[in-house]
Amino acid sequence: MKKPAILATLTLLAPPMMAADDPCNPNTGGTFHSCITFMLQRIGQLEKENQAQQAKIQALEMRLSLTDGLVAKLTSAFSVSSDGNVQVKNLEVSGTLKTTEPVQVQIKTFKVGGDFDKFYPIVFSDDGYYVHGTLELEIWRSSVHIDSSWRGSLLSRFTLRSYGWGHGAAFAYAEIHQSNNKFVASYTDFHYTKQWIVWLRGGGTTYSWRSNHPVTLVDFKAEPKTLNTGYPPGSQHYHVTEYQVKTKVDPALDKWHVYPWTVSQ
Template structure:
């Protein structure tokens, strides 16, 4: 009886641990070297109500070609699967030394289950015969789509067609979660308080030595550049985003400059009003003369 119990316990441990077994493997993305192709990964943790952890790595900078580059990336994700409200994808991307033209391997990612239950995310990876090694806590079963079928690389079931990328999406960089940041959020953030500590503030506008730009100068600048001085253009914002602290400082600077212009305009207005009063008196006196 004791022997049976021992075998039963061992069998139970093996059975319960099998769902958490680490999986490893490798795959190669072909196609053109300067393009990033969709590779889908299964959300193996979904059936177990767990988060899937996927690690992508390239230790050898000379793998596939001289100085192709190194990569260490970790993705944690839980797919939407046509209705789950707890879906997310977080990424930590770090790359080692690489020579031009190679500077990155990952161009973007997306949950590919907005209208299906395939439990697959999409990661765009550099092609050109680049090999990637993966480790995961659940089965991820990578599928590479580097060859088009009828012009389509990957057809998201019930969703859009996905082709290759030629550049990185705005939220992607070569070192960490987000360039010089500690986190990146794809969904809105709700908070009762947000404290930002900028490097400086805009009170220098009120310094007597500050050269306040004239309205004529501002008008000329706007005609040429289509935006205010010191304020980033629409293209810059789309490419780089904005620094909240720096943008608030800049906007306050514009408010302070506008305030100084309004004060000056108000002085001019009051002076004109006084001159008008004098002129009215003179006109009235002229009318009274015989």
């Protein structure tokens, strides 16, 4: 290929420039040598720009990877519902926390099946036993018409600490207010552990509850319960206690209003 043809080809590859400054334009004094030199410089410049772009891409990919990991962690740590409610697994605030509404412990509900004229042992576990202080467990039915018309309302608060097999400082008392029907028949702790049992009326009766520190609702089935210490049978530390279904309210609780200074465990 002759130089003019090569020069013309290089001219096509060159970026648009002012005609007077174009080293590949023979009409403005461009020569084969000047055009080749210019193109080599241009190629080197493009390579440097490409390397810079690749470095930026790699940096962005790294940030994206870190972001994906962070998003995955955040997703597992909290969730946002369609109505804007946020659920957080753990939240530690070192500064000031401001809210426009009072801070509330999450309310949970459960329904006790079985027969309406029977009271079933409902098992709770005090998961904050070894860290927190006194447990306050609230169980209630705010509306008298929940589940059926005029079934009854209940407001109850249990303030307690299990014996925990020797940890001691154990005590329990309850404040109970109810209407139309008695809903709480009895309450006690499983002496060897951090579990509590409250006998509640069945028959498809719904209850709400919350606590001042971590608590698990272990079992609310409408049936007797058998609890053990978790040690192998035959071990000196193996103990089993059975909690039967009740048909009557304990005499101390058989009233519409039970106050903690008159009844205690």
